[in-house]
Amino acid sequence: MELTGYRSIEDMTPEQLDATFAALADRTRRAILARLATGDATVTELAEPFDMSQPAVSKHLKVLERAGLITRRRDAQRRPCTLEARPLKAATDWLEDYRSYWEESFQRLDRLLGELKADEKRRTRRAGTAKAEGRGAPAAGGAGTRQGKGRAAPTDAGADTP
């Protein structure tokens, strides 16, 4: 599946990909594409749910058509619009690859955060015990000593930074 995606990106020029993304940057146009994903539709049918004039919808359709995201057939008077899946797939693959790269990195971060959380809990527990044991000792020493002893590099580093 990934290979297919890669192929379709390769097939597209950077200009085509740019046009695709410019077209996708608009919410109405994304909604139009979502509607067309359920089946072909005419301008009238597309204008209905958007509370928009037909000329306004036609304008969006022209952008989508230029980006190769839709095609319009000469079907008597109807001219229904059809979603063209390939450039859309290339565009989503382009993002999906970036996403999966960073998701993989963030999963390493998840594991690290799990360790940091456990470290912090241990420190808090230790501090709690120290506090209980040190009852009666001068209050001033407590917090300072605790901070200095704990393996608190990450948290403290941030907190100490101006």
Added chain:
Amino acid sequence: MSADSLQVTTPSDTELVLTRRFDAPRHLVFDALTTPELLKRWHGARGWHLVECEVDLRVGGAWRFVSRGPGGEPMGHSGTYREVARPDRLVYTERYDDQWVEGETLVTAVLVEVDERTTVTTTLRYPSQEVRDVAVASPMERGVGESYARLDAVLAEVHPPR
């Protein structure tokens, strides 16, 4: 894809927005994003690792990361911190060593904590659409792209181009 996994969207031609939820309080997440010893433990994927990491975490302070890829190839990027508000906001500029066009990317990370879980929304504002598109394509080129290139070579032997 779980609700916590990374979402990547393109709200405009020059922007990319990454949203990811982590099961940790935000001070820990903030530290993991800004502390060199921690960054080295999670940053990168697909054989890429952070090998050099310098962070001067204050407004106007510089940062510099150097990563090494699966084949040992280095990739450096660096920038300047614009806003440092631990634990909820970090703004910095970014520029890749091998970036051939002018301009810096402005990165804004906002951390929101609910029930000890943190959602990080990172907005990357690129100097141009071209820089953004290349930046998004780069993990593929640098990671999977290489293995695909090798696969291409194998496929070309099996099925010579017509």
